[in-house]
Structures are given as structure tokens and as C-alpha cells.
Amino acid sequence: MVKAIEASGIPVVHICTIVPISLTVGANRIVPAFAIPYPLGNPNLDKAEEKILRRSIVEKALHALTVEVDTQTVFEK
Numbered sequence: 001m002v003k004a005i006e007a008s009g010i011p012v013v014h015i016c017t018i019v020p021i022s023l024t025v026g027a028n029r030i031v032p033a034f035a036i037p038y039p040l041g042n043p044n045l046d047k048a049e050e051k052i053l054r055r056s057i058v059e060k061a062l063h064a065l066t067v068e069v070d071t072q073t074v075f076e077k
Helices: 002-007 019-025 047-066
Strands: 013-016 029-032
Touching: 013 019, 013 047, 019 029, 029 047
Parallel strands: 013 029
Antiparallel strands: none
């Protein structure tokens, strides 16, 4: 699905917990998430810390949308 949307000219970011799977399916912009059961959060953190974690993942994804990529790119930190 990611490749089909990108082919129509719309940039897509794949937020994922297992980067090798995203690489295998051909996602161009990949942002690693936190963990399989909680990709965009960590229930062990207090509310304020979890908000910071969530925000940082979403900000990475938004940044990735602004970057032109020619090959698969993993946006770490």
C-alpha cells in the first residue's frame, strides 16, 4: 500500500516497530516506533514523559515527509 500511494505522488512515512519488515515491503521513509504492543507510546512512563516520546516519533515522521529520498531511508533520531 505504501508503494502504491507513493507512486501517485503522495509521500508516505511508515512508522513501524520492526524496521526489517518495512525494508522488505519497500517503504521509502521509515520511522522506528517504540515497541510492538505500543508503537506510539510507553505505558511505563508517566504522562508527561509519554507525551514527549509520542511527540518525538510524530515529529520525526513529519520531518521525513519533507525530505526527498531516492532509496529507502530510516529516520532514526
